[in-house]
Amino acid sequence: MGTEDTNALATPLTLACGQVLPNRVMKAALSEGLATDTHAPDVRLERLYTQWGAGGYGLIVTGNVMVDRRHLGEPGNVAVDDDRDLDALTRWAKSTHDGGAPIWMQLNHPGRQANPLATGTKPVGPSALAPGIPGIPAPRALEESEIHDIIDRFAVTAAVAETAGFDGVQIHGAHGYLVSQFLSPRSNRREDSWGGDLDGRIRFAVEVVRAVRAAVSPGFAVGIKLNSADFQHGGFSEQDSRTTVERLADESIDLIEISGGSYESPAMTGRPVTVGDSTRSREAYFLDYARTVRAAAGAVPLAVTGGFRTRSVMNLAVASGDCDIVGLGRPTALTTKAAGALIDENTTRLDSPTITLGLPKRIAALKQLEGALDLQWHTDQLHRIGAGETPDRNRSAWRTAATMIERNGIGAFRSRRAISNRRYSPAERKFQRERIIGKYLANPVVRGLAALGFRVALMTDIETIGRKTGRVRSVPVSASFDADGAWIISQHGTRSGWGANICDNPNIKIRVGTRWRSGTAVFVHSDDVSARVRTFSTNKVFTPIIAAAFRTLQSNPVSVRVNFTDHQP
Numbered sequence: 001m002g003t004e005d006t007n008a009l010a011t012p013l014t015l016a017c018g019q020v021l022p023n024r025v026m027k028a029a030l031s032e033g034l035a036t037d038t039h040a041p042d043v044r045l046e047r048l049y050t051q052w053g054a055g056g057y058g059l060i061v062t063g064n065v066m067v068d069r070r071h072l073g074e075p076g077n078v079a080v081d082d083d084r085d086l087d088a089l090t091r092w093a094k095s096t097h098d099g100g101a102p103i104w105m106q107l108n109h110p111g112r113q114a115n116p117l118a119t120g121t122k123p124v125g126p127s128a129l130a131p132g133i134p135g136i137p138a139p140r141a142l143e144e145s146e147i148h149d150i151i152d153r154f155a156v157t158a159a160v161a162e163t164a165g166f167d168g169v170q171i172h173g174a175h176g177y178l179v180s181q182f183l184s185p186r187s188n189r190r191e192d193s194w195g196g197d198l199d200g201r202i203r204f205a206v207e208v209v210r211a212v213r214a215a216v217s218p219g220f221a222v223g224i225k226l227n228s229a230d231f232q233h234g235g236f237s238e239q240d241s242r243t244t245v246e247r248l249a250d251e252s253i254d255l256i257e258i259s260g261g262s263y264e265s266p267a268m269t270g271r272p273v274t275v276g277d278s279t280r281s282r283e284a285y286f287l288d289y290a291r292t293v294r295a296a297a298g299a300v301p302l303a304v305t306g307g308f309r310t311r312s313v314m315n316l317a318v319a320s321g322d323c324d325i326v327g328l329g330r331p332t333a334l335t336t337k338a339a340g341a342l343i344d345e346n347t348t349r350l351d352s353p354t355i356t357l358g359l360p361k362r363i364a365a366l367k368q369l370e371g372a373l374d375l376q377w378h379t380d381q382l383h384r385i386g387a388g389e390t391p392d393r394n395r396s397a398w399r400t401a402a403t404m405i406e407r408n409g410i411g412a413f414r415s416r417r418a419i420s421n422r423r424y425s426p427a428e429r430k431f432q433r434e435r436i437i438g439k440y441l442a443n444p445v446v447r448g449l450a451a452l453g454f455r456v457a458l459m460t461d462i463e464t465i466g467r468k469t470g471r472v473r474s475v476p477v478s479a480s481f482d483a484d485g486a487w488i489i490s491q492h493g494t495r496s497g498w499g500a501n502i503c504d505n506p507n508i509k510i511r512v513g514t515r516w517r518s519g520t521a522v523f524v525h526s527d528d529v530s531a532r533v534r535t536f537s538t539n540k541v542f543t544p545i546i547a548a549a550f551r552t553l554q555s556n557p558v559s560v561r562v563n564f565t566d567h568q569p
Helices: 043-053 086-097 144-164 178-183 198-215 238-248 279-283 287-297 311-319 338-343 364-386 397-409 416-421 426-451 497-504 529-534 542-553
Strands: 025-027 059-061 103-108 168-173 221-227 255-259 302-305 325-328 459-465 472-481 485-490 507-512 515-524 558-564
Touching: 025 338, 043 059, 043 086, 043 364, 086 103, 086 144, 103 144, 103 221, 144 168, 144 198, 168 178, 168 198, 178 198, 178 221, 198 221, 198 238, 221 238, 238 287, 255 287, 255 325, 287 302, 311 325, 364 397, 459 497, 472 497, 485 507, 485 515, 485 529, 497 515, 497 558, 529 558
Parallel strands: 025 059, 025 325, 059 103, 103 168, 168 221, 221 255, 255 302, 302 325
Antiparallel strands: 459 472, 459 507, 472 485, 485 558, 507 515, 515 558
């Protein structure tokens, strides 16, 4: 019988700590965003992990849990920096154990990839170098004492996880987060003992592993997730990764998971940089690297996550020794019992659609938007499961795009004190949502299309004079032109920034094709906005986009009439 005919996925695996995993299929970490407002585990996590716990997995790894609540990757992260939420954490672990699966908590610090809108705190990193992510500022370089404090925080969180009943922890050292930032020469330009050559850049990861291992019992598992590479010029290379694996294999590690990329590159978002010739390479795009790192890992088992979809490929990867565990991410958001279906041979292939807005991708900003959208679409499925609903395979990509902005932006402009002390009215929350969607989704998409050379009447720009600054403010808008002027829609009425500007000073400029024309703008409250919007475009692509945007915003738009004043021919 050949290796392709065996059911290698069903084989148990004994780890160095003595823990026995019942099979070789791991539910890899997916960021759930299902914490409470105080970053405690929510009951929705219990519902979700009850489903996964009964899914037949040999191991379940949680979404990233932050070791410092002052620095979050996104607003819905669970944060554990003490035992204040021990009861909720215990229920979370138990919900998984009740289905028969072991659960490890993934420990993370986002470093320079922290969402400053979620916390009001300036991100930190090894060096004061900004990531290539739109909207994320340059971090503050960490002081020596702060580095030691973060290492201690990883250890404290691990100890709390063990007390709560988790079976192990996984240190997140991939995808451009803090541990990964220290490893990469692209983000770590330090000249002290925490930077410089690879020995210096590895030090942070090694010290975190040592601190965590010292804080937990011998039978508690400690794993780490590493990039094969970050796929960026001058960044963390495959040779760097092999050396890192070799060093960490000597540090009482129970499992090394191989992934790759960061939010600045497409690999981690399900869009691999390169595709091999073999079926296995096309499907599991870090498997070739895993083969080359096997010797460096020694006796430490390897898990590979990224791209696995068919049972035959997974079985062959394990049976051949290329990896010891197959990690599944996105497919588990649609099929919570994926492992059981694969091992019992009821399923030969897992479903995980590629989510896209259908926009051109010739510029980097739109590629990053598409990658983030794919992740968020699958996160939306987790939210449905957490709410007691079933996954929605037909969920609109545009609806997810709006959800992505809302989830990462609502409360974004509030400080932690404001979150705890101030209650926002439904109208205020609604207005925040509208402003955020416009600023971080609609406007960037329109600018991206314009950068690609799209010049249609639907999309244009207006210039107003800031009522407070006196400076010219340019914003993209949708417009319907006629001989005397144009109709535009203020989605937030007179509350929008440019809407308030024209109330104060109606003199504006509006772009008509490649020309700028002067005009006066006035709100026409009596106009039927719904009827007006339908006149903007009959294009099969853009008309649904406009309609979806207005449905998502649920705003109170007002028509604005612009009359030309320069009388150009």
